[in-house]
Amino acid sequence: MKKYLTLMMVVMAAGSYAKNYHEEIEKRQDTFSAIEELSESLEDELDEDAPNWEMVEQQSLKLVEHTKSLDSLFSPESAEDSRARTAIWDNPEKFDRLMAQLNSGFQQLNHASRNRDIEAAQAGLEEAQDTCSSCHRSYRSLW
Numbered sequence: 479m480k481k482y483l484t485l486m487m488v489v490m491a492a493g494s495y496a497k498n499y500h501e502e503i504e505k506r507q508d509t510f511s512a513i514e515e516l517s518e519s520l521e522d523e524l525d526e527d528a529p530n531w532e533m534v535e536q537q538s539l540k541l542v543e544h545t546k547s548l549d550s551l552f553s554p555e556s557a558e559d560s561r562a563r564t565a566i567w568d569n570p571e572k573f574d575r576l577m578a579q580l581n582s583g584f585q586q587l588n589h590a591s592r593n594r595d596i597e598a599a600q601a602g603l604e605e606a607q608d609t610c611s612s613c614h615r616s617y618r619s620l621w
């Protein structure tokens with residue numbers, strides 16, 4: 479009886495894991511979409527002669543938080559039914575480096591926005607945006 483119960487619990491846990499992956503994948507895709515939208519709108523804002531710094535400050539903080547939250551959204555084996563390639567877990571060095579660069583670029587953007595420093599803000603955003611296609615080329619499938 480005890481054995482049976484343990485087995486039941488394992489099966490149930492496995493079931494909920496599968497479900498979690500689905501939620502996790504959806505969450506990371508939504509997070510990436512939010513990152514894309516926010517960084518494009520900040521790029522436009524920083525082209526203005528007098529950017530709305532308060533807005534840049536708030537939005538760049540969101541970018542830092544979104545990027546940080548991605549750390550917990552890449553469980554091993556969560557590639558199925560997503561565009562994440564298994565190279566993320568098989569060959570993580572470049573992935574981790576680009577993720578860290580994405581994070582530090584947005585941190586610099588946020589820091590610069592608090593100092594109202596447009597050049598440093600643009601440089602931070604650029605550092606972050608340099609990672610997008612490089613990571614996608616190696617770690618996001620084409621379909």
Ligand code: HEC
Nearest residue numbers: 507510511514560561562576577580607609610613617618
């Ligand atoms: C360290 C790697 C990495 C970096 C850096 C990265 N991405 Fe991605 N991105 C991915 C992976 C992997 C996926 C696929 C996720 C999935 O399908 O589960 C993805 C998916 C996306 C998606 C699609 C979401 C969807 O609905 O399917 C968008 C949009 C996106 N990224 C935008 C960006 C932008 C913009 C940047 C740079 C500012 C960026 N990404 C930086 C790895 C990265």
